[in-house]
Amino acid sequence: MSAVVDTLRLTAEEALALVERGDVSPAELHAAYLDAIGERDAELHAYLRTVEYDGATSIPIALKDVISTKGLETTAGSRILEGYVPVFDATVTSRCRQAGLSVLGKTNTDEFAMGSSTENSAYGPSRNPWDPARVPGGSGGGTAAAVSAGLAPWGLGSDTGGSVKQPSALCGNVGLRPTYGTVSRYGIVAFASSLDQVGPVAKTVRDVALLYRIVSGRDPADSTTVELSEPVELPTSERLDGLRVGVPRQAVALEAIEPGVRAAFHSSLALLGELGAELDECDLPLSFDYGMPCYYLIAPAEASSNLARYDGVRYGRRSDGATYRETVERTRDDGFGDEPKRRIMLGTYALSAGYYDAYYGQAQKVRTLLVREHAAAFERFDVLATPTSPTVAFPLGDKAADPLAMYACDLLTIPSCLAGLPGLSVPCGFSEGLPVGLQLVGPQFGENALFRAGHAVERALELDLVPERLR
Numbered sequence: 001m002s003a004v005v006d007t008l009r010l011t012a013e014e015a016l017a018l019v020e021r022g023d024v025s026p027a028e029l030h031a032a033y034l035d036a037i038g039e040r041d042a043e044l045h046a047y048l049r050t051v052e053y054d055g056a057t058s059i060p061i062a063l064k065d066v067i068s069t070k071g072l073e074t075t076a077g078s079r080i081l082e083g084y085v086p087v088f089d090a091t092v093t094s095r096c097r098q099a100g101l102s103v104l105g106k107t108n109t110d111e112f113a114m115g116s117s118t119e120n121s122a123y124g125p126s127r128n129p130w131d132p133a134r135v136p137g138g139s140g141g142g143t144a145a146a147v148s149a150g151l152a153p154w155g156l157g158s159d160t161g162g163s164v165k166q167p168s169a170l171c172g173n174v175g176l177r178p179t180y181g182t183v184s185r186y187g188i189v190a191f192a193s194s195l196d197q198v199g200p201v202a203k204t205v206r207d208v209a210l211l212y213r214i215v216s217g218r219d220p221a222d223s224t225t226v227e228l229s230e231p232v233e234l235p236t237s238e239r240l241d242g243l244r245v246g247v248p249r250q251a252v253a254l255e256a257i258e259p260g261v262r263a264a265f266h267s268s269l270a271l272l273g274e275l276g277a278e279l280d281e282c283d284l285p286l287s288f289d290y291g292m293p294c295y296y297l298i299a300p301a302e303a304s305s306n307l308a309r310y311d312g313v314r315y316g317r318r319s320d321g322a323t324y325r326e327t328v329e330r331t332r333d334d335g336f337g338d339e340p341k342r343r344i345m346l347g348t349y350a351l352s353a354g355y356y357d358a359y360y361g362q363a364q365k366v367r368t369l370l371v372r373e374h375a376a377a378f379e380r381f382d383v384l385a386t387p388t389s390p391t392v393a394f395p396l397g398d399k400a401a402d403p404l405a406m407y408a409c410d411l412l413t414i415p416s417c418l419a420g421l422p423g424l425s426v427p428c429g430f431s432e433g434l435p436v437g438l439q440l441v442g443p444q445f446g447e448n449a450l451f452r453a454g455h456a457v458e459r460a461l462e463l464d465l466v467p468e469r470l471r
């Protein structure tokens with residue numbers, strides 16, 4: 001353990017205070033995290049690579065390896081990007097640097113962020129700090145494992161269908177998928193552009209809100225971004241009087257939800273009531289029936305288009321052939337793992353002539369219905385509550401051979417992603433000694449209400465979120 005500071009329980013806010021008071025220097029803090037990584041990451045494999053302190057003036061941060069870092073290899077967990085060193089920073093990386101944050105390293109991810117366990121990483125899986133025989137979730141399992149094991153005070157992930165929220169739930173962290181358009185994707189390795197969002201992961205809701213404040217806002221380099229209509233508020237209130245919470249009947253009815261997760265979820269609903277919130281059931285009949293199939297047409301379709309840029313000529317690794325065509329074929333054959341290949345094939349099929357209207361076109365129409373269904377719910381409610389993940393962290397290998405079982409991990413996170421809405425996962429209890437996450441979904445730009453609700457739950461529960469075996 002570092003002599004300077006114990007990183008295990010340190011929140012980002014506490015770390016910031018230590019640096020501000022001059023109790024610890026940014027260099028010492030960075031070094032303390034590298035020491036912790038040296039001690040614990042051989043087992044967890046949260047990081048793909050780490051970097052030395054670079055002279056920054058504030059605390060460190062971990063970045064998922066889909067986020068471009070100038071001069072530092074960025075692979076998106078894929079062999080095809082092995083050795084690719086970006087010549088520019090992603091906008092979120094620059095914003096972190098402008099805020100004085102030092103990049104600790106790049107965290108593991110399922111290849112091109114496709115997966116729910118990090119088992120699809122070409123560089124080997126990450127492990128869950130609560131039980132290393134289990135997955136940390138995915139695709140952003142590296143960031144989640146790092147935050148949970150005290151290997152970073154906070155980190156950034158990307159969320160297309162649940163990759164910030166689900167690993168946060170499985171590792172006992174707080175994670176935010178922000179409203180589509182509030183955080184720039186410039187310099188993020190693209191998966192499905194109409195869904196991809198960057199989001200913070202941390203130990204507390206206030207830390208998540210602080211990091212969201214740093215990275216959000218309009219960026220001329222990403223035309224989908226807007227300025228926030230109201231400033232990010234750091235939550236303080238411990239009461240939720242008057243907050244209207246909707247509980248989607250069709251989500252709660254899903255058989256895939258494990259009994260232990262269900263029990264923790266129901267106690268957190270009771271708690272919301274005790275804190276002053278007004279709860280009522282609501283109906284989102286299409287979202288939980290058609291969200292998954294709709295996502296698995298739209299996301300692969302966009303992925304097949306985005307991944308067409310990897311041809312061995314411009315980025316990363318190349319497998320040479322006699323002709324240009326042969327080179328591209330060999331590069332893709334060697335460079336892409338099974339999951340990206342599966343998605344490229346699904347997506348190419350869904351977009352092909354004669355099938356486009358029946359698959360991609362139809363999915364886009366369904367998506368519009370999901371947007372409307374959510375908008376109608378937010379006429380009555382401020383926040384919708386469901387579990388984040390139907391299960392707690394599962395053993396490595398459990399779902400790896402069954403793509404549909406893996407896809408089902410995101411049943412509860414996908415609908416609001418398709419609707420472009422923000423979602424916060426907050427720890428709400430334990431099942432079999434493993435953390436359970438409560439998902440709070442808000443209307444567009446409703447992050448402040450999510451922070452307020454999440455913070456009150458966190459304060460009321462006061463869970464010890466340091467994995468038992470590390471205490």
Ligand code: GLN
Pocket residue numbers: 113114115116138139158159160161162163164191299407410
């Ligand atoms: N698990 C989902 C998928 O495989 C979501 C991934 C993500 O959000 N990047 O597509």
